[in-house]
Amino acid sequence: MQARASITDVARLAGVSTGTVSNVLNHADRVRPATLAKVTRAIEALDYQPNANARTLAAGSSRLTGLILPDLGNSFFVDVARGAEAAAEEAGHVLMIAHSDGRLEREQRYLKAFDEERASGVLLGLNDDDHFTALLGSLGRRLPTVSVNLSVPSALSCSVSADNEHGAYLATCHLAGLGRQRLAFVGGPLGLRPIRHRAAGFDRAVKEHAIEHVRTVDPAGVSRADGWSAGQELADDARAGRIDGIVASTDLLAVGVVQALQMAGVAIPGDIAIVGYDNNQATWNSPVAITTVQQPGEAIGRVAMRLLLKEIADGSTHAHETAILEPTLVVRASTVG
Amino acid sequence: MQARASITDVARLAGVSTGTVSNVLNHADRVRPATLAKVTRAIEALDYQPNANARTLAAGSSRLTGLILPDLGNSFFVDVARGAEAAAEEAGHVLMIAHSDGRLEREQRYLKAFDEERASGVLLGLNDDDHFTALLGSLGRRLPTVSVNLSVPSALSCSVSADNEHGAYLATCHLAGLGRQRLAFVGGPLGLRPIRHRAAGFDRAVKEHAIEHVRTVDPAGVSRADGWSAGQELADDARAGRIDGIVASTDLLAVGVVQALQMAGVAIPGDIAIVGYDNNQATWNSPVAITTVQQPGEAIGRVAMRLLLKEIADGSTHAHETAILEPTLVVRASTVG
DNA sequence: TTGTATGCGTTATCAA
DNA sequence: TTGATAACGCATACAA
Secondary structure (H helix, E strand, C coil): CCCCCCHHHHHHHHCCCHHHHHHHHHCHHHCCHHHHHHHHHHHHHHCCCCCHHHHHHHHCCCCEEEEEECCCCCHHHHHHHHHHHHHHHHCCCEEEEEECCCCHHHHHHHHHHHHHCCCCEEEEECCCHHHHHHHHHHHCCCCCEEEECCCCCCCCCEEEEECHHHHHHHHHHHHHHCCCCEEEEECCCCCCHHHHHHHHHHHHHHHHCCCEEEEEECCCCCCHHHHHHHHHHHHHHHHCCCCCEEEECCHHHHHHHHHHHHHCCCCCCCCCEEECCCCCHHHCCCCCCCEEEECCHHHHHHHHHHHHHHHHHHHHHCCCCEEEECCEEECCCCCCC | CCCCCCHHHHHHHHCCCHHHHHHHHHCHHHCCHHHHHHHHHHHHHHCCCCCHHHHHHHHCCCCEEEEEECCCCCHHHHHHHHHHHHHHHHCCCEEEEEECCCCHHHHHHHHHHHHHCCCCEEEEECCCHHHHHHHHHHHCCCCCEEEECCCCCCCCCEEEEECHHHHHHHHHHHHHHCCCCEEEEECCCCCCHHHHHHHHHHHHHHHHCCCEEEEEECCCCCCHHHHHHHHHHHHHHHHCCCCCEEEECCHHHHHHHHHHHHHCCCCCCCCCEEECCCCCHHHCCCCCCCEEEECCHHHHHHHHHHHHHHHHHHHHHCCCCEEEECCEEECCCCCCC
16 A cells, blocks of 8 residues: 555656656657666556546546446346447457446436546446436436447437347248248337337238237236246147247247246147247256347447447547347247257 | 536636535535535536546545456356445445456456556456466555455455355255265366365265265366266266265256256156255256355445445555355255255 | 646645 | 635646
């Protein structure tokens, strides 16, 4: 806990001015090799660590970048973090993550923290449209921000998200391609926009392939328990052969459905083929491996960080962009035995 | 992207000095209600956000606290983050998380970043003793640090970790209590200290209960695939009744073992009762729910943050502390059918 | 190529 | 209770 050396200490020990030390730190080319060596030696002798606060204050810009995430337990967001971190590192920026737990109050708290630290920008991971609206006011158009996961009007902000409509479309086409003709859709809360988009993709594929949308089950949540009850609702139709395929709007729902149906004597994928959504690690040990839609989490993080860095570089001339990335289908045993 | 208002702007608009504005920000009691109202109004009119960099520079202390984690995909570390965050929030500190991916180079990078930001302290989550040694030099005793997950000599640093020996002891006693007499231990790389401790706890319980330690299987890693091959190795003994219980050093190993044994016609828990370790979410969908040892992740995070804040407050009078928290047993179907 | 001086936005000390 | 002013550590014109 010795006192920290400052740039002045380094300058004194090296026998140069503070300006020169600053130059070896930021513009090594502007300084003669001999003095550079002298200064470098002093820096090491004193174990000097530049003060980022002073630097940010004087330079008016920072290398700190933030990422606010709603759910670290969701491997999708962890992927986003990986991608964002990689892109930040390439650009010489430092990424720090804050965990909001999906609570508006914490999102505000951390947004404010990054703002007060004068971070160069922040990636905002939200699950709920309303939160974006609420935060819009409190970030008052000064801190460059990119919305990840939620697509927002480009008049308001950059955003990067996955094409949920297309993902569900892919999943449904997959079933159609396997000859399934009578499908059910197991939704989640249609209040969540991503879920609505998935339902829309399902509908489009059903129409395009001229197959039958037998019924929709709309559980209260997206957990395995919700899937379990949805599966019980569907058991009769399944046994009677009135449906032969299911698209579930999340993997957890799919797992629950599978368990309920197997309990009811339905063979998977023999009688019923089923597709989930998210490629959630939490389902990797399901008795029947679930075919699913993989969100491009890492790509989302990467692209979002690039957009953010661009916005930072552009300054006031910046025009917001919206990127929507395509998910991919991961085929497993729940559709092809 | 309008220019940000500074404390000077606020002072001018309110018709007071910057010192007074600073007082309403930090010592509201020292200022007359009337002027407080005036200043508050000015702050809101200008949408003023204090500059944390300037504050840290002038005050010589910060409210920023860091947490470096090796694996966001591991629910244990996510729990640690939750606990640390809660304790930080209670103390009015802000927690920012950096993801090192277990790579020393990144651990160094982020440690340096927190140091340069003059964070008040950092929680260092490591998996490998060698990394701690390597980092010890580069953090040079200035930035208050608490090691989470890895217990280190209290001469070097505070640390908070789980009692791995006791956890495995609990697991083994559980089997003994169920009447199991002939146990096998499925280890992992004994190069990792936590694994060695788990093996030691197993041994102690075996001796205490005077039951038999039939054999140890020592796979190369801790993945499910490693468990699978371990299970195959054990299949003959299991079928022949030469063993009736297994303690695995991780849940993933346990899942693999279960799958291999079931494949070989062994009934679980009828023929073999098996306990895992970690309460890993990734195994929640195992065909047989795995009895496991739950690490007190959230408590570790909480305690670690409290120790850190104490160290910060203590200053140079600080003496490092070592906390070792007790895990708990979570009983599931793999031991009690 | 290097040194000097000024300012970045705050806090804290000391007078008033 | 408030105001003036000197740090805090650094970057950056500008001068030499």
